[in-house]
Amino acid sequence: MPLSRTWSVALLGVDGLPVEIEADVGQGKPKVQLLGLPDPALNESKDRVRAAVRNSGLDWPDQVTLALSPADLPKGGSGYDLGLACAVLAGAGSVPQTKLGGTVLIGELALDGRIRPVRGVLPRLLAAKRAGLKCAVVPVETLAEAALVDGIQARGANRLVDVLSWLKDEESALVEPSPPSSVTRATTSDLVDVVGQPEARWALEVAAAGAHNLLLVGPPGTGKTMLAERIVGLLPQLTPDEALEVTAIHSIAGTLSADVPLVTLPPFIAPHHSASIPALVGGGVGLARPGAVSMAHRGVLFLDEACEFGTPHLEALRTAIEEGEIRLARRDGVARYPARFQLVLATNPCPCAPIRDVDCRCTPNERRRYFSRLSGPLLDRIDIRTRMRPIHAMHNSDVGPPESSVTVRERVAKARVRAVERWAAHGWQTNAEVPGPALRRHFRPPAKAMRLLDRGLETGFVSARGADRCIRIAWTLADLAEKDCPDSDDVAAALEFRDRRAA
Known part of the structure; x- marks a missing residue:
């Protein structure tokens, strides 16, 4: 029997790593080996996959050796089930291997052959895209999520037999992704x-x-x-x-x-x-x-x-x-x-x-x-x-609503745009992200304003970290006031915001 290969993806935090699934099918005493440091959930997939294949009307080979590479990477979860099943059936000659080489298969198999959703489809497909894979089959419940990845043709599947029909170039029931839904901002909390x-x-x-x-x-x-x-x-x-x-x-x-x-x-x-x-x-x-x-x-x-x-x-x-x-x-x-x-x-x-x-x-x-x-x-x-x-009062007619x-939000948006334009060359998006050394060296407030901070440092009112944060707040106050640079009033207001007595 020939050796068959297909692909899945392992998750390491938010980063994914493509995993090559190899299946070697032979004859003899019934035995299934799964190599590649599987965790208990993945090790149990041998029984899930075998039952899913049999209940889908296909024969399960006698001797199967499955290897997940890289072999020294610990692997876990049930998302490899679909890839393992297709690799075994391709090795047994039940389906051709033509499409498996460039396809990533993700999904958990039920004992009757249904494909259940798994977590992390989006980061898995982002990793598959970086690895050069062009096609993906995922559970139909996660198809909308998979469709967010440009450059990969994603299809959804409900059952194992649907995927096998697609591999045979027969008319299959794989689902194409729908156009993304529009999202509107909630207006309940004002x-x-x-x-x-x-x-x-x-x-x-x-x-x-x-x-x-x-x-x-x-x-x-x-x-x-x-x-x-x-x-x-x-x-x-x-x-x-x-x-x-x-x-x-x-x-x-x-x-x-x-x-x-x-x-x-x-x-x-x-x-x-x-x-x-x-x-x-x-x-x-x-x-x-x-x-x-x-x-x-x-x-x-x-x-x-x-x-x-x-x-x-x-x-x-x-x-x-x-x-x-x-x-x-x-x-x-x-x-x-x-x-x-x-x-x-x-x-x-x-x-x-x-x-x-x-x-x-x-x-x-x-x-x-x-x-x-x-x-x-x-x-x-x-x-x-x-x-x-x-x-002290539930309304105040003098002040107005x-x-x-x-x-x-309109004022906040304008202030954020000013910040983005100012920090764009450095890769920062908001004032809170700017490192202290950059604030002190290249974006210092005027000398009069800095004297206020120096006095705060001398008296122990603020720490060195607190002084950096005061400069960040001063820049935000300047953005809200549409000023090009914070002045002493902005720094004084920033120091007042950090008054420990307010806590």
Whole structure:
């Protein structure tokens, strides 16, 4: 019997690596060997594939040796099932090998021959495209996701027999992808719903314009959560490259919608304070899967009741905040996931959380212990801190109605365009991404403004990292005011945003 080959893809974080599937079919005592460091789920595929082939009306060879190459790469999951089945049947002569050489096959097989969806189809096909493969067969439920990859002709399959008919050049039931669905911005959460809080609303606008991290502190019922949930409505839509990047992460996590497979709006991820550290930063056995920080890539990670999170949970965010990615070392290797998110924290000032400070029953030590979960190094990475005040009136006719998200989003969009034009030559998209050395050397505010920062450093009001973040905020304030360079007023306002007393 001839040796047959086809292709699948292994996932290493958000990166894929093409895997060559080889099948050697012979005669003798029934035996199936699977080589190439399979995990338990993949090792069980021998029985799934054999049952699927038999229940599809085909004979299973007596002796089968299957090899997945590169052999030293640990492989896991059930996405190899379809490729293994087609390789075996091609080796047995049941189907021709003509189309297998340039086709990547992805899907899990049910015992009756149905093809079930698997996670990570988009990053797998992106890797297949880089490897020069031109055709792909995927489960029909993930076809819309597969169609996002230009340069690969994707088809969807419901059953194994459909794929075999296609390999034989017979009339098959493989499904062609449909045109992509359009996505409209949700309009349910609007900034006009928030009563009062002009300082916090301004802080939210500045944070959205520069992608700055934000801390909201205040008594319960003042609108902290309402404000945080509405920040996504102020952010611009993702660019095509960013949308593919974010969609690939959500594909691995298995959270994509079959109706709208492309994530075009910045994600908003809000884990509960009881979430574990692996749920926040990623984890798992064998090879780590993405956590909340990666799911919030190019979007917002919101931690409500931040002081209820454990200190180790909050400290685990520090590396991702600084580097924009998370690297997780596990048994089967190191997985790298993007994690350039905007962190928004909301917390009460103390455990008893009274509406008025004069009603607080907590001792100074209790208040200090409660708020100390937000450590100094973590707070130093929070660009904007603002205190929210109790609401004294549900309306104010003298001031007029509050601004809507559409109005604020227009100002944010203009500010972001100015930032993109300024940093385009350096590859940065927002003010929050600009490294400190570049700000100090090439984009310094005027000398008078820098003297304010120097005074803050001398008095210990800000750290060196905090001074860099003040310059970033000053540039955002200048963008919102449509100024070419921040002045001393912008730097003073940035220093006020970082006042620890606001927390």
